[in-house]
Amino acid sequence: MVQDTKHTSNKTRLVKLTVNGVAYERVVEPRLTLVDFIRGELGITGTHVGCEHGVCGACTVIFDGYPVRSCIMLAVQAHSHSVQTVESMSTGDQLHPIQQAFWENFGLQCGFCTPGFLLTVQDLLSRNPDPTDTEIREELSGNICRCTGYQSIIAAVKQAAIYMRKEE
Amino acid sequence: MKTEHTNGIGASIKRLEDKRFLQGQGNYIDDMQLPDMLHAAVLRSPYAHANIIDIEVSAALEQPGIVTILTFADLISVKPIPIRLNPYGSLEPFLQYPLASNRVRYVGDPVALIIAHSRYQAEDILEHILVQYDPLPVNIDTEQKVINPLYNEAKNNVASNFVMQKGDIAAAFEQAEHITKLRFTSGRHSGVPLETRGLIAHYDATQERLKVWGPTKVTHFNRGVLARMLDMGEHQIQMIEPDVGGGFGVRGEFYPEDYLIPYAALILKRPIKWIEDRLENLMACNHSREQVYEMEMALKKDGAILGIKVLLSNDQGGYIRTHGIIVPELSAAIFPGPYHIPNYRCEVRSVLTNKTPAGTYRAPGRYECNTSRERLLDLAASELMIDPVKLRSMNLIQPEDMPYKVGTESLGEDIVYDSGDYPYALQEVVRLSKYEENRINHNPLSNKKTGYGIACFVEKTGLGPFEGARIEIDQTGRVTVSTGAANVGQGLETTLAQIAASVLTVPPDSIRVLHGDTDLIPYGVGSFASRATVMAGSAVYYAAQQIHKKLLMIAAHILKCPIDKLTISDGGIYISENQDNRLTLAQVAQQSSPRNCPPDMEPGLDFTHYFRCNQMTFAHGATIVKVEIDPETCAVIPKHVWIVYDIGKAINPQMVKGQVEGGAVQGLGGALLEEFKYDSNGQLISGSFVDYLLPTATETPIMELKRLDRSPSILNPLQVKGAGECGIAGMGGALANAVADALGDSGKKVDMLPITSEKVWRWLNTNAG
Numbered sequence: 039m040v041q042d043t044k045h046t047s048n049k050t051r052l053v054k055l056t057v058n059g060v061a062y063e064r065v066v067e068p069r070l071t072l073v074d075f076i077r078g079e080l081g082i083t084g085t086h087v088g089c090e091h092g093v094c095g096a097c098t099v100i101f102d103g104y105p106v107r108s109c110i111m112l113a114v115q116a117h118s119h120s121v122q123t124v125e126s127m128s129t130g131d132q133l134h135p136i137q138q139a140f141w142e143n144f145g146l147q148c149g150f151c152t153p154g155f156l157l158t159v160q161d162l163l164s165r166n167p168d169p170t171d172t173e174i175r176e177e178l179s180g181n182i183c184r185c186t187g188y189q190s191i192i193a194a195v196k197q198a199a200i201y202m203r204k205e206e
Numbered sequence: 207m208k209t210e211h212t213n214g215i216g217a218s219i220k221r222l223e224d225k226r227f228l229q230g231q232g233n234y235i236d237d238m239q240l241p242d243m244l245h246a247a248v249l250r251s252p253y254a255h256a257n258i259i260d261i262e263v264s265a266a267l268e269q270p271g272i273v274t275i276l277t278f279a280d281l282i283s284v285k286p287i288p289i290r291l292n293p294y295g296s297l298e299p300f301l302q303y304p305l306a307s308n309r310v311r312y313v314g315d316p317v318a319l320i321i322a323h324s325r326y327q328a329e330d331i332l333e334h335i336l337v338q339y340d341p342l343p344v345n346i347d348t349e350q351k352v353i354n355p356l357y358n359e360a361k362n363n364v365a366s367n368f369v370m371q372k373g374d375i376a377a378a379f380e381q382a383e384h385i386t387k388l389r390f391t392s393g394r395h396s397g398v399p400l401e402t403r404g405l406i407a408h409y410d411a412t413q414e415r416l417k418v419w420g421p422t423k424v425t426h427f428n429r430g431v432l433a434r435m436l437d438m439g440e441h442q443i444q445m446i447e448p449d450v451g452g453g454f455g456v457r458g459e460f461y462p463e464d465y466l467i468p469y470a471a472l473i474l475k476r477p478i479k480w481i482e483d484r485l486e487n488l489m490a491c492n493h494s495r496e497q498v499y500e501m502e503m504a505l506k507k508d509g510a511i512l513g514i515k516v517l518l519s520n521d522q523g524g525y526i527r528t529h530g531i532i533v534p535e536l537s538a539a540i541f542p543g544p545y546h547i548p549n550y551r552c553e554v555r556s557v558l559t560n561k562t563p564a565g566t567y568r569a570p571g572r573y574e575c576n577t578s579r580e581r582l583l584d585l586a587a588s589e590l591m592i593d594p595v596k597l598r599s600m601n602l603i604q605p606e607d608m609p610y611k612v613g614t615e616s617l618g619e620d621i622v623y624d625s626g627d628y629p630y631a632l633q634e635v636v637r638l639s640k641y642e643e644n645r646i647n648h649n650p651l652s653n654k655k656t657g658y659g660i661a662c663f664v665e666k667t668g669l670g671p672f673e674g675a676r677i678e679i680d681q682t683g684r685v686t687v688s689t690g691a692a693n694v695g696q697g698l699e700t701t702l703a704q705i706a707a708s709v710l711t712v713p714p715d716s717i718r719v720l721h722g723d724t725d726l727i728p729y730g731v732g733s734f735a736s737r738a739t740v741m742a743g744s745a746v747y748y749a750a751q752q753i754h755k756k757l758l759m760i761a762a763h764i765l766k767c768p769i770d771k772l773t774i775s776d777g778g779i780y781i782s783e784n785q786d787n788r789l790t791l792a793q794v795a796q797q798s799s800p801r802n803c804p805p806d807m808e809p810g811l812d813f814t815h816y817f818r819c820n821q822m823t824f825a826h827g828a829t830i831v832k833v834e835i836d837p838e839t840c841a842v843i844p845k846h847v848w849i850v851y852d853i854g855k856a857i858n859p860q861m862v863k864g865q866v867e868g869g870a871v872q873g874l875g876g877a878l879l880e881e882f883k884y885d886s887n888g889q890l891i892s893g894s895f896v897d898y899l900l901p902t903a904t905e906t907p908i909m910e911l912k913r914l915d916r917s918p919s920i921l922n923p924l925q926v927k928g929a930g931e932c933g934i935a936g937m938g939g940a941l942a943n944a945v946a947d948a949l950g951d952s953g954k955k956v957d958m959l960p961i962t963s964e965k966v967w968r969w970l971n972t973n974a975g
């Protein structure tokens with residue numbers, strides 16, 4: 039959402055935060071959601087909105103190290119915190135091993151759910167470097183993919199775990 | 207002459223579009239911002255059926271951020287949204303206008319459009335528009351014991367009533383030794399792509415052109431519709447497809463917003479963006495599936511089918527939308543499936559109700575008819591005490607009967623199965639799943655009830671009438687493919703690049719594939735009915751062949767040798783015995799420019815080919831599902847899915863597998879979880895993802911797929927059939943049959959989808975069923 043400055047109400051707040059290591063400062067309405075802030079105010083659009091009611095996981099970002107749903111958080115709650123989005127994963131043309139594994143295993147089709155999955159998997163593998171199939175399914179159960187049927191995503195996560203263990 | 211490239215047709219190369227998606231660099235509609243852009247919100251009816259008495263906007267016009275409000279009265283010479291497929295004139299009274307005029311017919315019917323400076327403000331203003339409604343009695347099912355007409359001029363709510371038949375159905379029932387009867391209902395579902403719909407429209411006054419970003423699926427057709435509705439020339443409109451977060455049949459049809467947003471942009475001369483929210487999406491985007499089948503099947507004692515009679519009721523919702531009545535027509539046409547049904551009669555009633563209008567959703571009409579038919583077959587098998595595999599085998603169409611004329615028709619074309627070995631697919635899935643051993647070895651001591659269910663299916667794919675591709679090689683040797691087909695997430699860029707790469711012997715990732723922009727190519731049809739690979743792929747193949755020929759002609763001129771001495775491989779051309787004088791595509795391209803080209807040759811490396819074919823090509827397969835039922839909770843737990851499918855040749859086998867798996871899980875959702883429920887007032891009570899349940903990784907079982915290529919299509923040069931709907935086609939039937947199998951004696955009561963624990967409990971614990 040774009041805020042047209044001529045038309046903001048007088049009740050606004052200052053939000054200072056870092057996104058992907060870069061510091062930002064904006065004056066916003068307290069009701070502005072974190073995802074609308076990141077996408078609309080900052081123009082960082084890799085984070086997607088699939089339901090805006092906290093179910094689909096497409097809007098997952100890493101908030102002070104923990105995955106959260108940025109559609110049901112307010113931008114003002116992120117004041118003086120740090121947020122990581124999918125854009126933080128790769129450097130230049132070099133894909134993150136999780137991204138590489140998704141690519142090699144056809145873990146995406148339309149790609150809309152993918153940023154949310156990637157960050158959820160990043161969090162999972164940081165806690166559990168060698169998850170079982172059942173653990174993977176459990177951990178991914180908060181992310182909806184309407185395209186792939188999940189088989190290729192699960193294969194991608196297993197492959198990603200191998201890549202990540204090798205990197206250590 | 208070698209023309210294959212190892213990464214071309216048949217290779218499971220990594221998808222070319224994925225790099226941008228993986229890095230968050232996709233360009234979906236809501237990722238776009240234009241300077242000076244305004245935002246729209248749609249006011250929707252809270253009533254399922256009501257007359258509009260008055261709309262009062264004065265308070266709304268005082269709100270912060272307001273730019274304008276449009277109601278029906280503001281739409282100058284507005285026309286209803288036309289039917290895209292089979293526009294029968296008799297359906298015209300039931301078409302939807304972009305805004306309701308004096309009556310609303312479902313919860314979510316658009317009543318007004320608000321344009322404001324931000325989306326938040328536009329949504330705030332919704333509640334300041336005061337609409338006075340006079341509620342009317344509602345119709346929420348197709349039985350309609352009391353008829354409350356949705357349209358004053360119509361006697362009842364039957365939008366369409368027709369019969370499809372072959373043979374002599376009365377004689378078949380006279381000869382019957384056994385009759386099996388079943389009434390089967392499938393719930394109301396929708397495609398529910400993860401990305402909701404969205405549009406940006408902008409009128410460029412200097413160019414006198416309207417640009418619309420966000421359309422997909424059928425951009426050329428929709429450009430024509432918008433042009434006619436706005437009284438503009440088609441050349442004055444450009445439609446541009448962004449990256450699209452899933453299609454599944456529902457996305458990309460012409461909806462009310464596809465008129466309203468461009469209309470507002472024309473009036474205001476500023477860019478306008480509209481992004482649907484999920485709650486809107488579930489009540490505004492096409493629904494699908496809700497059908498009731500009343501079936502009677504006449505058989506011999508040995509299981510041979512003599513004939514089937516069906517009364518099919520289709521719950522159309524409040525209006526006829528762009529699909530007309532194609533969904534129930536397809537149901538009636540494909541109901542016989544892979545079986546030889548000598549006598550058949552299907553009466554279709556498409557009934558208007560006060561629900562969201564219905565259209566297509568992946569395997570439209572077929573998910574429902576396949577499920578109903580396969581349930582009917584299992585019921586007959588159990589009544590006659592014949593093994594379900596045997597009953598199917600003895601009635602399947604045999605390979606030697608191909609091509610097989612079913613005797614039904616759809617879209618004005620006879621249904622003719624072009625090729626297929628149906629018995630083989632069934633045998634293979636039985637073998638793969640160890641069905642026979644496993645069924646006998648049901649563990650009687652386990653407290654879980656286990657069941658296996660089978661379904662066989664035929665899928666129509668590759669719908670015509672044409673698709674085009676333009677291929678161009680520029681002066682640097684770079685290949686660009688443009689097409690009117692759309693990329694709705696299925697990987698069109700990769701598929702088409704692989705086909706062009708095969709012919710031109712260049713790496714697929716060096717090829718640029720452009721699509722979905724009406725300025726790219728004059729004519730286009732689009733992506734639906736599993737047609738893009740078949741139709742656009744064939745067009746790419748032929749266009750690439752023409753370029754190939756031209757490359758050789760120019761190279762022969764440069765190298766001063768006869769064409770048949772030349773080889774094209776790895777993106778270079780050389781005299782076969784001698785690789786030294788190898789020309790790159792760039793060198794040949796430079797020599798084909800108007801400046802350098804020999805005077806007796808047409809300059810340029812730029813060909814457009816339209817592949818035309820009116821006949822559909824039919825994929826087929828068979829599905830087996832294993833379920834467990836928890837006796838405590840009555841929950842159905844799908845344990846394993848096996849699908850054997852034959853799509854002729856595959857361009858990228860891993861991508862095909864992904865299509866089948868994704869479809870299968872959607873089919874599973876429809877069979878166990880997903881349902882739009884309405885209360886008796888016509889209120890949608892599953893309007894969020896908390897209530898409309900999509901399958902997640904935990905509900906998804908292990909899947910084993912086997913692709914066969916025994917039945918190449920005879921209708922196109924690539925010998926391909928569409929794969930998009932093979933996963934979903936048999937899932938409803940196989941799951942319903944697996945549940946019935948697990949329930950033992952109560953299994954015969956299984957008569958509807960989705961199968962929830964509540965229904966399982968009812969089937970197990972009541973006599974009524």
Ligand code: FES
Nearest residue numbers: 088090094095109
């Ligand atoms: S958009 Fe946040 S969970 Fe769906």
Ligand code: FES
Nearest residue numbers: 147151183184185
């Ligand atoms: S890839 Fe489309 S929703 Fe997951």
